């Protein structure tokens with residue numbers, strides 16, 4: 001008797017860990033159950049992916065979905081809907097919420113809200129500062145926690161671990177990889193007048209200059225070595241930092257964002273003003289070229305979006321009272337496919353950066369690759385589809401994207417979350433069914 005599945009995705013080109021193959025996928029009980037020729041099998045639902053590529057769903061390990069406290073900017077329902085429309089099946093949310101995520105209760109509140117409203121799978125970072133450093137080995141192992149995140153320089157919110165003593169304390173408590181926003185707070189404060197006097201977002205990369213990033217990253221590398229602790233440096237913005245980080249790949253992992261890889265100064269500030277303002281800033285082409293070189297030579301481990309939406313009204317405030325951050329969770333994959341079309345990276349490298357990379361760094365259980373026994377989190381893409389990214393496509397609460405009007409080649413046609421088709425041709429289907437991501441170093445072996 002022929003085998004029956006919940007879902008068969010047939011005729012697609014499947015990106016497996018071994019490379020691209022033509023195969024059908026049989027999905028049963030939320031997992032990938034068979035990869036091969038399934039023409040004699042039946043299923044409750046069959047998706048014909050003829051002419052399309054099937055990739056692991058994107059794992060976006062840096063988003064700001066704002067709950068609790070800042071829901072006017074974004075919330076889990078809108079943020080995760082935006083995620084699945086862009087082919088993202090898991091997100092890790094950042095702790096600079098209000099209140100700050102520094103204890104088990106705030107984490108639990110977020111998990112409860114996500115259980116009711118999230119459209120994709122999720123985990124939450126625990127913030128680290130002087131208050132909770134001594135509790136982090138316990139807090140980082142709570143189910144649903146993606147690890148610890150610290151801010152060495154102030155950005156949106158008040159979460160800060162600026163001094164070496166505090167950072168060393170955080171690194172001494174716990175074992176999981178610590179994620180870090182590396183800008184040097186003292187230097188940022190000493191140069192703040194540059195922003196205030198200029199009154200123009202053009203000054204943003206000058207105020208928060210390369211040296212601010214280099215100083216923090218250099219201090220961090222030293223502290224990570226002393227503590228012998230794995231560290232993940234978020235949204236690297238300069239070529240100079242890549243030169244430093246290349247020497248520490250045994251301990252330090254590296255993230256870049258599509259904002260830094262796609263926009264560049266001064267054009268982005270001329271065209272978008274404070275809508276292109278983020279921390280660390282988008283810099284000039286020399287740095288962008290350095291970031292692409294680091295993608296090509298393997299220094300970069302993951303792409304995160306740093307989805308950090310602010311409302312249009314907030315962004316229209318005079319600089320520097322305009323807040324830093326741009327939405328991005330929905331546009332990462334289309335932009336990456338377009339960069340591939342323009343010859344900057346391969347499809348295999350996209351998958352390495354967006355699913356296999358986060359899985360490896362954060363020790364995610366049973367996600368991040370198309371393999372038997374893994375969660376059937378997939379994005380089906382049409383590499384030949386040309387579309388224009390537009391504000392009205394964006395499901396995020398803020399309703400804008402810095403890439404409005406950009407024509408891209410390559411588009412997510414469908415998103416599958418644990419075997420359920422949750423997006424088909426831009427239409428969100430069914431009900432929100434996200435669940436907490438599981439980690440080897442927290443849930444699985446606790």
Ligand code: DOR
Nearest residue numbers: 155156278279308324325
């Ligand atoms: O530009 C940014 N915005 N960088 C950050 O690190 C925080 C983020 C936010 O939360 O708005």
